[in-house]
Amino acid sequence: MNAPIIDPLQGDFPEVIEEYLEHGVMKCIAFNRRGTLLAAGCADGSCIIWDFETRGIAKELHDKDCVAAITSVCWSKDGHCILVSAADKSLTLWDVVSGEKITRTTLQQTPLQARLHPGSAKSLCLACPLSSAPMIVDLNTGSTTVLPVSVSDTGAGLPPPSRNKFSDGSPPFTPTAACFNKYGDLVYVGNSKGEILIVDHKNKQVRAVVPISGGSVIKNIVFSRNGQYLLTNSNDRTIRIYENLLPLKDGLKVLDELSTSCDEVDEAEKLKAVGSKCLALFREFQDSITKIHWKVPCFSGDGEWVVGGSASKGEHKIYIWDRAGHLVKILEGPKEALIDLAWHPVHPIVVSVSLTGLVYIWAKDYTENWSAFAPDFKELEENEEYIEREDEFDLMPETEKVKDTDVNEDDEVDIMTVENESVFSDSDMSQEELCFLPAVPCPDVPEQQDKCVGSTSKLTDSNHSGSPLSEEAGQNGQAMNHASSPVEEDTGGTRLKRKRKPSEKGMELQAEKVRKPLKTMKSSGKISKIKNKPVLEQDTDSYVFADDVTDEYH
Structure with missing residues (x-):
């Protein structure tokens, strides 16, 4: 400051x-x-x-x-x-x-x-x-x-x-x-x-x-x-x-x-x-x-x-x-x-x-006095249009140089002598004082991964809304983790699984499977769930993806 x-x-x-x-x-x-x-x-x-x-x-x-x-x-x-x-x-x-x-x-x-x-x-x-x-x-x-x-x-x-x-x-x-x-x-x-x-x-x-x-x-x-x-x-x-x-x-x-x-x-x-x-x-x-x-x-x-x-x-x-x-x-x-x-x-x-x-x-909460920068400094209450002088930006000829100062450049400058500070009136100690120590860097503490704890419904909603991709469970009916979902809850609601990145082959098969449209029939008498939301099959021209359909009978 x-x-x-x-x-x-x-x-x-x-x-x-x-x-x-x-x-x-x-x-x-x-x-x-x-x-x-x-x-x-x-x-x-x-x-x-x-x-x-x-x-x-x-x-x-x-x-x-x-x-x-x-x-x-x-x-x-x-x-x-x-x-x-x-x-x-x-x-x-x-x-x-x-x-x-x-x-x-x-x-x-x-x-x-x-x-x-x-x-x-x-x-x-x-x-x-x-x-x-x-x-x-x-x-x-x-x-x-x-x-x-x-x-x-x-x-x-x-x-x-x-x-x-x-x-x-x-x-x-x-x-x-x-x-x-x-x-x-x-x-x-x-x-x-x-x-x-x-x-x-x-x-x-x-x-x-x-x-x-x-x-x-x-x-x-x-x-x-x-x-x-x-x-x-x-x-x-x-x-x-x-x-x-x-x-x-x-x-x-x-x-x-x-x-x-x-x-x-x-x-x-x-x-x-x-x-x-x-x-x-x-x-x-x-x-x-x-x-x-x-x-x-x-x-x-x-x-x-x-x-x-x-x-x-x-x-x-x-x-x-x-x-x-x-x-x-x-x-x-x-x-x-x-x-x-x-x-x-x-x-x-x-x-x-x-x-x-x-x-x-x-x-101290310092308040700067900006008018102390230069004698001609002026503080403005509001913005004003600046009107430049006629010769303000004229090129000055090289013949005009800065006036010589009265400082004698041949004088030696003492940069080794340390003057006693006025605050320390008794700075006459013969022994050198210890003023600084090398600081010891502290290692960063790795942040612990937050665990997602919630009900089965909340986890299910976040999984379906966060990723368009999903896989059906195997024989146990357990769902695989989505790429955007950190954890997934099994059917029993007693265990949490961490997310697992699918392989390249699995991603290719998943993409081919998603691209195949399935045309629903009005006469089937079924209700389809699209992304966990029931939709009545009244529009014969609507298409849904095969992965998003779950058939339920009345």
Whole structure:
């Protein structure tokens, strides 16, 4: 699509379903950093990698030891590895290029979500289990470090008691959301008390606390791509956006300075005071009419749009707001529940997963601005007769040539240097990224031949009307198949025969037999059936073919 012919006043958000992907029952999706590959976890334990440009399957990762449904997929920053969490409590790290399993770790609880460290440490990941606190997992050794989920757990850093309750007697433990910041030196944890904890995962210490109004359970927490905004989804049916006041790098040093300068004596109040200087509430999003819950919220690739997927059963609705808080679009899909979605890192494309396992691709419905082709282009409301100029089609003399341009043809053109894209502000990686994989062609599935199932009368009617040729049955009274009839039913109505092509000799005999006319007689007192239709013999001059006559006596 040419950018100059696109209306600039149109919003950069998707509007219609452009296509859908189908392969098994897919449960979760994730784009790589460039948006060229899409990974999808399936219900049978496999991970499918789609080439998003060609919509073809580039790789299929399947572990014979894993047959449980995939709960989350996560790409490494360079795109060479994929972390897959499954319902059988396993974490598997895959090499994308070779398709081989690097390592596999089994946890004590089912991980609902797992995220690789955004830095160069591919062996570290953050896992959020079903009924325990978030933990840092070393994939090489299998060791786990449980993170604190409340201020009371700061010193010990231990998991909650065995009865799924906090040590301070709070309500039973619920799944906790957590995510790394942009460079992975801090972990932001959202707990069931409605608090955002900023945790130093190396020392297992809570460095700041940000309370949320209402104190509802935080179900999702995610950073924008540039790390400047934090999004939370709570049980009070509200999506909140916080502005990150900490620097993207060396956030721990700033936290130490803030903690030292704070004059609060009480430890809890001190952490809240530090938290107020780390995150600032920017905007709240909710549907004030229907008050629906949100299943999966996320940012757009540039952070300008906020997306929320409806959690209502049987609804596939996607709400899109601008960062100022205005609802700009509601995308309504098929009558299938939405379970996961992701925004393309570069383009205005949203990919959503339905409960049936299909992946829908939402794209923008572009309207071309044809007047942008040339300055003298004119759009006509209706057809007009064109009157040519007098010299419009005159031959121009060869002496008149195009004016010379100011371009110096001797200058060397650099076609090797690749400029960093503005979308990727941190494109300073020393290791080459994996952007594309060769697509694997899928063989066509031969269509099964439809079987004709019907009553005896319907088959008989279709056979007589479809072909002028027929043969009488032998001793059993069974009819042969016609050339245009796929199946034929025998006299007992219990067996179907496939069509059989007659031989050349049989066709010649059949043609000679058909050509012989038979003159019917009025005095015979018989009724003839022509093509299964009874006709009274009243016209002595009428002729019928011998094959079409069946005599019946009164």
